[in-house]
Amino acid sequence: MLQLEGAKCSFLLCLGISIVICSAIYLRAKVRMKPEPLIVSVGCRPFDAKCSTFLSSPEEGLEWHRRDCQVESYIFNSHLNCSQLTKDLHFITRPLSDEEESYPLAFILTVHKELELFVRLLRAVYAPQNVYCVHMDAKAPWQYRTAIRRLVGCLPNNVFLSSRSETVTYAGFSRLQADVNCMRDLARSEVAWRKVVNTCGQDFPVKSNLELVRYMRSKEWRDRNMTPGVRQPTAMGYRTEIQHREIVGSYVAPRGRAWKKEPAPHGLKVYFGTAYYALTRDFVDFALTSPVAQDLLEWSRDTYSPDEHYWVTLNHIKEAPGSHVDGGWNGDIRSIKWRDQEGTAHKGCKGRYVRDICIYGLEDLPWIIDRNSMFANKFESDSFPEALDCLEQWHRDKQLRQATVPIEPSWLLAIQVHSNRSSSSSSYHNSSAGGP
Structure with a gap:
């Protein structure tokens, strides 16, 4: 009888302890499930009034407020752990x-300056199923390099630095080599990426990741590479007919009319086009292993801006996987306002021209959004910050509205706030995206 009573007491004691433990676990989980308050960062630059044209209309009495305006300080704050860093940066x-x-998808990002632009570009194109190779210019300041290494180190599963870093020169072979270096790394990636897209630090996406996937899988591009370009015009002949030399990290100069180049190897016809592309994985393997591709790469070392002829020339080889020999300028890779196209392709740059390319201002956004290219180029965070603020929020809002999963509060770059109250009374309304 005493043994029975003892067993009964032991059972009741164990039961009581189990109830306490389960209650504690439940309450802790309940606290965790409670939505975190959405805070607006103090001192954030407000959206320009003209930006309201592009953003989804807030509910009556509410207005959009940015949550993010401390990109650089977050990365340089060594006390933040990675989970907090990626959360606070809204990845x-x-x-x-x-x-x-x-x-x-696979992405190549070549960067050398403007840390804030790089972070905003990366988080705009970032998705955990994709893979990203970051080529950091060898001449970049050490503070910049340290910050990028820290961010990349917080996304170790699918973001990495190129295994070889070039000192990149504008219009030099080093720019092409930087892409090739990343391609070699991506070819060894365990991620089963389907196509690779290259970007630079002053790009920003216009299409969402879902729209990029649908564009790549469309009937026109499903099995093809995108390398817009045409047979090299006579006016561009100097680029590949005369030898050039690259002054490392500075500029590219012609050696003189006497320094003629031999014709392109294997009887290839040289094409001229954009340095930006979307390439199939089979084509990348071809570019890295084919003797024809390797000979063309070596021949291109002393040409001017070889990235503007190399990929498009390879893509016009009939035997190349995914080749598009009749492609012409097809493939909506970039929205760029060139000065010499003013009055025809566009109605002028609302920002300012640098090297005859428009640095976008806020009033350029209608043209960019209407074009709906994969990316727009170029932006500067100092010159016209309100343009990037507006496009970034428009792009993120579009991404979240297209999502088929519940939205995490940390993914929001901006929230709707009562216009006549403090930021502490913020709320988010996005029923079409599923809510937080």
Whole structure:
């Protein structure tokens, strides 16, 4: 009888302890499930009034307020752990749809300055199913390099630095070599990426990741490479007919009319086009292993801006995987306002021209959004910051509205705030995206 009573007491004691433990776990989980308050960062630059044209209309009595304006300080803050860093920088941490998860993309990002622009570009194109190779210019300041290494180190599963860093020269072979270096690294990636897209630090996406996937999988481009370009015009002949030399990290200069180049190897016809592309994985393997591709790469070393002829010339080889010999300028890779196209392709730059390319201002956004290219180029964070603020929020809002998964509060770059109250009374309304 005493043994029975003792066993009964032991059972009741264990039961009581189990109830206490389960209650504690439940309450802790309940606290965790409670939505975190959405805070507006103090001192954030407000959206320009003209930006309201592009943003989804807030509810009556509410207006959009930015949550993010401390990009650089977050990265340089060594006391923040990685989970806090990526959360505070509003990186999207889950695939937004099954369609995107089943079609991973690879990205090459070549950067050398403007840390804030790089962070905003990376988080705009970032998705956990994709893979990203970051080529950091060898001449970049050490503070910049340290910050980028820290951010990349917080995204170790699918973001990495190129295994070889070039000192990149504008219009030099080093710019092409930087892409090739990343391609070699991406070819060894365990991520089963389908196509690779290259970007520079002053780009910003216009299409969402879902739209990029659908564009790549469209009937026209499903099995093809995108390398817009045409047979090299006579006016561009100097680029490949005369030898050039690259003054490392400075400029590229012609050696003189006497320094003629031999014709392109294997009887290839040289094409001229954009340095930006979307390439199939089979084509990348071809570019890295084919003797024809390697001979053309070596021949291009002393040409001017070889990245503007190399990829498009390879893509006009009939035997190349995914080649598009009749492609012409097809493929909506970039929205760029060139000075010499003013009055025809566009109605002028609302920002300012640098090297005959428009640095976009806020009033350029209608043209960019209407074009709906994959990316727009170029932006500067100092010259016209309100243009990037507006496009970034428009792009993120579009991404989240297309999502088929519940939205995490940390993914929001801006929230709707009562216009006549403090930022502490903020709320987010996005029923079409599923809510936080």
